[in-house]
Each structure stands twice: as structure tokens, then as C-alpha cells.
Amino acid sequence: MVKLKKYNGFLKLFVIFLTLFSISSCGTKNYNLTKIEGKQLPVTEKASETPEIESFIKPYRDHINQDLDNVLAFCPETLDKSTGKWQTSIGSLLADVCLQRGNTVFKAREKKDIDLCLLNHGGIRAILPKGNVTTRTAFEIMPFENNLVVLALKGEQIKDIAAYIIKEKKPQPLSGMTFTITKQNTAKDIQIQGKPLDINKTYYVATNDYLANGGDSMNFFAKSTEKFDLNYKLRNVLIDYFKEVDTVLAPKNIRISEE
Amino acid sequence: MKRREFIEKTAASTVLLSLGLSLSSFETNDIKHLTILHTNDVHSHIDPFPADDPRNPNKGGVSRRAALIETIRKENPNLLLLDAGDIFQGTPYFNYYGGELEFKLMSMMKYDASTIGNHDFDNGLDGLYAQLPHASFDFINSNYDFKNTIMDGHVKPYKIFNKNGIKVGVFGVGIELAGLVDKKLYLETVYNDPVEVAQDMTKLLKHEQKCDLVVCLSHIGYNYKDDADKISDLKFAAQTQDIDLIIGGHTHTFLDKPTIVKNKAGKDVLVNQVGCYGINLGRIDFYFDKDKAHTNQSASIVV
Numbered sequence: 001m002v003k004l005k006k007y008n009g010f011l012k013l014f015v016i017f018l019t020l021f022s023i024s025s026c027g028t029k030n031y032n033l034t035k036i037e038g039k040q041l042p043v044t045e046k047a048s049e050t051p052e053i054e055s056f057i058k059p060y061r062d063h064i065n066q067d068l069d070n071v072l073a074f075c076p077e078t079l080d081k082s083t084g085k086w087q088t089s090i091g092s093l094l095a096d097v098c099l100q101r102g103n104t105v106f107k108a109r110e111k112k113d114i115d116l117c118l119l120n121h122g123g124i125r126a127i128l129p130k131g132n133v134t135t136r137t138a139f140e141i142m143p144f145e146n147n148l149v150v151l152a153l154k155g156e157q158i159k160d161i162a163a164y165i166i167k168e169k170k171p172q173p174l175s176g177m178t179f180t181i182t183k184q185n186t187a188k189d190i191q192i193q194g195k196p197l198d199i200n201k202t203y204y205v206a207t208n209d210y211l212a213n214g215g216d217s218m219n220f221f222a223k224s225t226e227k228f229d230l231n232y233k234l235r236n237v238l239i240d241y242f243k244e245v246d247t248v249l250a251p252k253n254i255r256i257s258e259e
Numbered sequence: 260m261k262r263r264e265f266i267e268k269t270a271a272s273t274v275l276l277s278l279g280l281s282l283s284s285f286e287t288n289d290i291k292h293l294t295i296l297h298t299n300d301v302h303s304h305i306d307p308f309p310a311d312d313p314r315n316p317n318k319g320g321v322s323r324r325a326a327l328i329e330t331i332r333k334e335n336p337n338l339l340l341l342d343a344g345d346i347f348q349g350t351p352y353f354n355y356y357g358g359e360l361e362f363k364l365m366s367m368m369k370y371d372a373s374t375i376g377n378h379d380f381d382n383g384l385d386g387l388y389a390q391l392p393h394a395s396f397d398f399i400n401s402n403y404d405f406k407n408t409i410m411d412g413h414v415k416p417y418k419i420f421n422k423n424g425i426k427v428g429v430f431g432v433g434i435e436l437a438g439l440v441d442k443k444l445y446l447e448t449v450y451n452d453p454v455e456v457a458q459d460m461t462k463l464l465k466h467e468q469k470c471d472l473v474v475c476l477s478h479i480g481y482n483y484k485d486d487a488d489k490i491s492d493l494k495f496a497a498q499t500q501d502i503d504l505i506i507g508g509h510t511h512t513f514l515d516k517p518t519i520v521k522n523k524a525g526k527d528v529l530v531n532q533v534g535c536y537g538i539n540l541g542r543i544d545f546y547f548d549k550d551k552a553h554t555n556q557s558a559s560i561v562v
Contacts, residue, residue: 031291031425031471031547033503033558038517040533041540045307047323053367054322057305060360064351139351145381209441 068136072242079128079250081121084171086181086258088121089250090128090141091173095119096251097241098234099175102148102206105230114150115192116176117206118161119234120216124173133242142235146208151224155199160220162187165256174255182259208234291547293425294338295474296328299508300535301342302349302378303361308536319537325368327540335544337423340369343508344376344433344478349536357382362393370396372418374431374476375403376508380444384408399431399476402456404449417460419468425547428464431476432456432495434509453479453490454498461501472545474504481512481532496520496528504529504543511535516562517543527560 079090099117106114126140153161162179165172166187179190190197202225211218212227242248307320332338342365347358358379365373375398379387388409391398401416417430432453436445457475464470475495483489492507500523507530517531533539545558 030469031549032553032556033472033545034548034550034553034556035544035546036503036529036558036560036562037544037546038529038531038560038562039542040514040516041327041542043307043319043324043327043537043540045317045323048326049320049322050325050329053325053364056364056367057321057360060352060356061306064355067355068351136351139354143349145348145354213438 068139069134071132071134072138072239073133073245073248075128075130075133075248077250078130079248081124081127081171086165086171086256087174087254088171089252090124091119091121091171092175092251092253092255093128093248094124094141094234094238095173095175098148098206098237101237101240102150102230102232105148105232106150106204106206106228109230110150110228112204114176114206115203116158117174118177118211118218119173119208120211120218121170121172122216123208123210123234128248133248135239135242138235138238138242142233142238144210144234146210146234148206148230148232148234148237149209149212150228150230151205151207151212151221152202152226153205153220153224155197155201155203157220157223158190158192158197158203158205159187159199161205162190164218164220171256178255178257180257180259188259289549291423291425292335292337293422293427293472293545293547294331294335295341295504295506295541295543295545296331296338297341297343297506297531297533297541297543298324298537298539299343299478299506299532300345300376300511301361301537302345302535303347303353303358304350304536305352305360305364306350315536315538321364321368321537324537324540325364328368331542337425339371339420339422339427339429339474341429341474341476341506342370342373343476343506343532344374345378345508345535346373346376348378348381353381357386358390359393362390366393366395371420372397372399372429372476374398374478374508375400375414375433376478377434377436377440380436380440380448383444384410384446384448388413399429400433401430401460402432402451402453403436404451406449407447410448417464419464419470425472425545426468426470427472427474428460428468428470429474429476430457430460430464432479434479453477453495457495457499457502461499465501471547472503473501474506475502476506478508480510481507481514481530482510492530492532493518493520496522496530498523499528500524500526502528503545504531506541507532513539517541519560519562526557529560529562 081088081090095117103114179187212221305321308315308318310317346361398414400414405411420427435450464473480491482491482493492505512532513534517529520528522528531541533541
């Protein structure tokens, strides 16, 4: 009985203590932020490695390297996007391959033919070096996850494509279309698949989804009347082409000429 | 008996009262140090750049970053490690493993949280969802509504970290997805206005939850000179209040030092971003005390 009473008293005291303690901590509840220091630490070779992390990455790295270094084809000469004023061999190759391989999908799915292919010079991210062509080569040339899309454009927008190329002064990868740049910097003799441009016709243009969505100010693509996503990555188009051929043959024909 | 009880109580109370006082006065001199380390836009750069890389020779690498983080952890275990999004996409590691290795390594480095960048949608919501089991850290975003997607319930609008008595409230804002990310990748994810969402978040974190520090993980981009209407970290910082630090991403901005911006209430906010590809690690140190004299003073910022 007595013990219980004492215990009771202690409990009361404990409550008082808690109350006091909480009051005292309430008074200075929040911490005051007094000083902030900010800096940037470079991650360089001076930093040591972490063996545990290194050994964890290794099997992943080895597997990827093995796969990426798989030889798919042979390239007899280096193809570089910086050699050529209005067309480059690597650009023409990419546009040709996209048109051909895209067409097999498009034909099967839509029962239509792709008329031309336009890509962007900036989208070619590396050279195609002389020698063995590997999966890594395809990853280096096309690191992005862009898909091949086909857009239905009227003849008027095909004229816009020619005007865009002339204005940008870059060898944009082009396939299925030829034209001549006049001295007045306009396009003449525009031909699609070897036939003169028909302003009233609908043409099916292959490109990548980045450009189709307005990338690189290719605004003519926004005027398309229909859009087909082939769900075929440009990089896979390239890998499939390399797998198919033994030797990479760079197209040398002139697509855009000057008067 | 009653009298004796009274005396007992009073005596004990006095002891406890003085004990309470001494405790609170001890806290006055109590200085707390919190370190926040951060990355953004690492883009699957797990290996360092090769020595012959024309732009970033020998820079970056997860193994080295891990060592750097571990050194700082030993110096101050009171640490938060955060990422501002775009963990995915940029090297074959992502193409081959879909982000598995990125998440596993971040978990090994003991990341506390990350927000979601536009490229984290690159394998679709399914692709992101599939990698979640490999992440031991939380995903924090407050302005994407994932309610009608598979990600529902897997992204926290905010999280409060209690670091050695310091309450740190972290929320996150992401960039508008329409026009940037293919709709078939983000599906029914709804983008809400970052500034409006920040008002709710700061009210909750600073005023209701009484956080000592409020941090925003942002993937909206540092600044858009050519697009005055587009929300960016600099504009976001100026249009909000009760945020102490904005850790940014998306624009791959390399800053010489963190930027100090005046917020809506005229107080300083720190905005930082450390470029991309794990080339740099951001470090912000916060010092706190309970000295009443400092209550209404703003912190001195050394950058």
C-alpha cells in the first residue's frame, strides 16, 4: 500500500519533470541555421577507387564489352560527317539504310512505300572508322534512343525541306530526294525517287522522332497529315544493317548539287 | 503524511527543475553540423571518361565518387546524399540493363533520395517501375501525379529526415513532360505547377512539421535565357519561400559556385547544380545552434 503510494508520487513527479522538460525544450524548439558553406568537389583520378564497387561493376562491364566488341561487318574506309559540303558518305549511308530497312516495316504494316528519308547532320555522333565494325560503333554513332517514324507530307512541305537544307548550309543526311541549288540559293529540279516533285501528292518521309517533334527547327514536320511510329530504334536499324552485310559500302552519288 | 509527501514532491521537483534548466541551457551551445552531398544528371556514367576523351578526360566514375563520399561520411556521419534526377540514359549500361546497375550502385553508396528526371521515363513507366526493387533509397517528387499509373504509391511527395536532431524536409519538382517526353512513356502522369505545389509543401514542411531545413530536389533546369516564361530554378527560387536549398538538374549546368537567390520573402535561397555525368559532387554544409540570439538572424552563406 505504502509502496504503491510512493510509486504513485514518483509517477506524478515524473509527469511534472516531463512537463518541465517539454516546456524548456519548447522554448528553443527549432534549431537556428547559422552558417552555410557550399562547394563543388571534382571527381578525378586523384580520388581512390572503391574495390567493393569496382568488383561489383566488373561482370556487368565485361558482359557489355564482350557484346559491344562483337564484329558485325568490315568498313574499307573511314566515313566522317565532316567531309562534304551538301552530302557526306556517312550521312547518305544512314539515310539510305533507314529508308530501306524502314520500308520493310512500313510496307508490311501500312502497305505503302517510304519516298524519302531526312535525318539531321547533328544526330551523327561519331565517325565510322576503317576496319572492323562492331556493335559499339553503332552505339557511338547513334547513342540516342530515337525511333524511326514516317510522316505524310504534301509536296509543299517537300519544298520546305529543300529550303531548310539550303538555309542551314549543312550536309543533312538525305535519301530518295535530289535537287539543285541555284545561284539565288533556291532549290530547282526537286526529284523524289527519280520523278519530278508533284506539289499535290502526299509523300511518306522517314525521319527520327526527335525531328518529327520539332527538333532542330524542322517545322515542316509539324504540318504532316499522318504519323506512323515504326517502333524501330535508329541504332537498331544500323546494327541490323551491319549484321546483314559483310562490307559497308558508302554511297557516293550526289543528291544535292550546286548550279 | 500529506505534509511529508508535499515536501518530497517539492524537493524532487526542485531537483528536476534545475536539471531541466541545465539541460536546456546545455542545448543553447549545442552546435549541429549537417552535410548534404548531391549529384544530378549522372546519365548512366558508371565508368570514368577515358584518358583520351576530348571533353572530360579521366573525370567522373562511380568507384571514385563512392570513395569520396565515404571519406566525407567519416568526417561527418551526419550526412544526406541526394540526386536531382536523370539517373538513366547515356551509356550502354542503361541500354543493356535498363538502370539496374545505376540503382544498385546508388544503393551501395547509401543515397538517401532522388527525384525523377525526364530521362528516367526513357524506358516508360514500366521500365522505371521494374527497376524499383534495386533501389534502397526513396524517389521524391511533389508535382507529378502518378495516381493513374503503375508508379502510384512508389513516389513520395516529400520525406522528412531526422539527422541527429535536425529535421530536414525534402520535396521534389519535375519538368513539364509534354513536348519533352513521348506520351507513350509517361502515359497518365499529370504535371502540376511547381510553384503552386511548392507552396503546399513548404507550408507543410516548414510550418506544420517545423523542419529545421527545407530542401527541394529539382529537375526543372537552372535557367532559360531564351525562354523567359519557362519555369527554372532561378525563377522558382524567387517565386517561393521557406526553401533553404534547391538542388537542381536537367540543364547540365556547371556553376563555379552555388547561386544565392532572394526568395519571395526577401530571404536567401541557395541554388546549386553540379554539371552532369558524375564529374562533380556538390557539397553543402549547414551549421545550426539553439542560441536564442540567433533566432531571427539569417544564416551567413560562404560559397
